[in-house]
Amino acid sequence: MKQLLSLLTFAVLMLLFSCSGKNKDAGVDYGYVEKVPELSAELQERIGSWAEEGAACYGILALLDGEGEVQEGAVIKAKLIRFRGDSIKMKSLVDLKLREVEGCDKMGISRGETWWETEGDIYLTEEEAAVQLAAAMDKVKF
Numbered sequence: 001m002k003q004l005l006s007l008l009t010f011a012v013l014m015l016l017f018s019c020s021g022k023n024k025d026a027g028v029d030y031g032y033v034e035k036v037p038e039l040s041a042e043l044q045e046r047i048g049s050w051a052e053e054g055a056a057c058y059g060i061l062a063l064l065d066g067e068g069e070v071q072e073g074a075v076i077k078a079k080l081i082r083f084r085g086d087s088i089k090m091k092s093l094v095d096l097k098l099r100e101v102e103g104c105d106k107m108g109i110s111r112g113e114t115w116w117e118t119e120g121d122i123y124l125t126e127e128e129a130a131v132q133l134a135a136a137m138d139k140v141k142f
Contacts, residue, residue: 037083046120051088055080057122058129059090061109062136063098070136072098075129076109078122087116 038044039051051057056079063072076096081089097108123129 037085039083039088040086043086043088043120047088047122048124050124051080051122053080053082056093057124058126059117059122060129060133060136061096061098062133063107070139073133073137074098075126075133077126080122081114084116087118088120088122090115090117090122 039047044051056077059076059078061074061076062070065071074096077093079091079093081091083089092109092111092113095109095111100107121132123132
């Protein structure tokens with residue numbers, strides 16, 4: 001009986017001293033700091049300062065043949081979804097089908113389709129994109 005009483009007393013004392021009601025989390029900061037993704041300096045320079053997540057823009061859809069030569073192209077409307085250092089996640093806002101070219105397995109783009117843009121061929125206005133597309137098509141040898 002003495003052993004049971006001393007064991008019980010020991011257990012009660014342990015509970016009292018271990019659970020003293022102190023706020024143990026008082027010195028811990030659980031704050032969350034969101035890391036803001038930024039573009040690389042090279043990509044920022046190529047695109048410009050207008051680019052921000054959620055902005056609408058224009059890009060160039062180029063149809064390449066088996067040798068990597070541009071066969072046809074079009075201007076597409078897209079949305080900037082997310083930045084990741086050296087690339088930008090883009091989302092197509094249009095459906096566009098180009099003509100069939102031998103050696104090419106993808107001949108268009110669907111609305112809602114996403115991709116990572118690494119070249120920086122995105123423009124604020126449709127006119128800027130059309131000028132760049134015309135320059136790229138002038139280089140094509142027929």
